[in-house]
Amino acid sequence: xxxFIKTVLMSAVFAAVGCGGGxxxxxxxxxxxxxxxxxxxxxxxxxSVLTLTNPFFKVIGDTIKEQAxxxxxxxxxxxxxxxxxxxxxxxxxxxxxKVVAIVLCPCDSRSIGAVIQEANKAGVPVFTADIACLAPDxxxxxxxxxxxxxxxxxxxxxxIEAMGEAGGKVAVLDFRQAESCILRVKGFKEVIDAHNxxxxxxxxxxxAELPGDGKKDKSQSATEDV
Numbered sequence: 482x483x484x485f486i487k488t489v490l491m492s493a494v495f496a497a498v499g500c501g502g503g504x505x506x507x508x509x510x511x512x513x514x515x516x517x518x519x520x521x522x523x524x525x526x527x528x529s530v531l532t533l534t535n536p537f538f539k540v541i542g543d544t545i546k547e548q549a550x551x552x553x554x555x556x557x558x559x560x561x562x563x564x565x566x567x568x569x570x571x572x573x574x575x576x577x578x579k580v581v582a583i584v585l586c587p588c589d590s591r592s593i594g595a596v597i598q599e600a601n602k603a604g605v606p607v608f609t610a611d612i613a614c615l616a617p618d619x620x621x622x623x624x625x626x627x628x629x630x631x632x633x634x635x636x637x638x639x640x641i642e643a644m645g646e647a648g649g650k651v652a653v654l655d656f657r658q659a660e661s662c663i664l665r666v667k668g669f670k671e672v673i674d675a676h677n678x679x680x681x682x683x684x685x686x687x688x689a690e691l692p693g694d695g696k697k698d699k700s701q702s703a704t705e706d707v
Contacts, residue, residue, distance in 0.1 A: 523553040527575030529568050530586040531612065531659070531695065533560040538586055541610055545584060554581070563694060565589035565658070569596040576603050584608045590660040594619035613660040629661045633668025640669075641676050641685065648683040652707045654693035654700050662695070 526549050530538040542558035549556045557575070561568030565588040575583055576599065583600055587593040587609060594616020600607050601620045609624045640651060653669070656662035670687070677684050689707055693700035 521553070522555045524581030525555045525557060525575075525578055526582045526584065527572070527578070527580040528556060528558045528584045529561050529571045529575075530558070530610075531560075531588055532562050533558075534562075535695070538611075541586065561586075561588040563588050563696065565592045568593065572596040572600060576600060576605060580605060582606050582608065584610060585612075585614070586610050587612045587614055587659075589658040590615040590663075592616075592658075597621065611661055615660055626661065629664040630668040633665035633670075634672050635668075636665065637669040637672025637676070640673070644683075644685060646683050648680070648685050650686045650688045652689040652691060652704065653687055654691055654703060656693060656695045659695065666690075 526545070528542055528545050530542050533539050533542065538560075546556040546558055557578075557580075559571050561571065568585070568588045569592075572583060572585070573596065583605055585593065585597075585607065590613060593614055597607050597614055597616065597619035606622045607620070609621050609626075611626045613624045613626065614621050651673075653666060655666050673685050673687065691700075691703035691707070693703055
């Protein structure tokens, strides 16, 4: 997750929840007894990522926590661990705790919609990072992500270059519940299809599309069966 994306996400969150105003009164120059400084927390931001075992999503959680705490907010980062039911429960817990904002990397782009609607009704702004919500009735303030579609196209170009003039067979590991992966596969297939139309003697055939679901062990098991 590059610096630009992290900056935009945090700017959007702070804009929605409000960062509070400073005291503009003329300072009192009289010497006063020193008091122990107390930090007033502006509110809690709840963050639920796809998984914390993947370094990419851990960076998202850590960065939100770091930047939000600098701005005076408390942050609770939890992991959905690929389980949308667990993530829905986490969002409900956030609402009970009266969080001022919620940031999600959805475990399921469509099924997460119902609990986002609960947050909408409670007046809590919801943001998504990397994985978008595809539920039509769920309102998300801002979605911040890399260009996953372009990433898929670049993967297709790299595959063509690696296989050369001989072409060959490939298998695709996907994660159909995640919008980000759907876009990557779409971009990849479009590049491969365009290549095959122009190069009949260097065909690249997708022989299988297997569910890796973003998990290392499941992806390894799937490839062993190809």
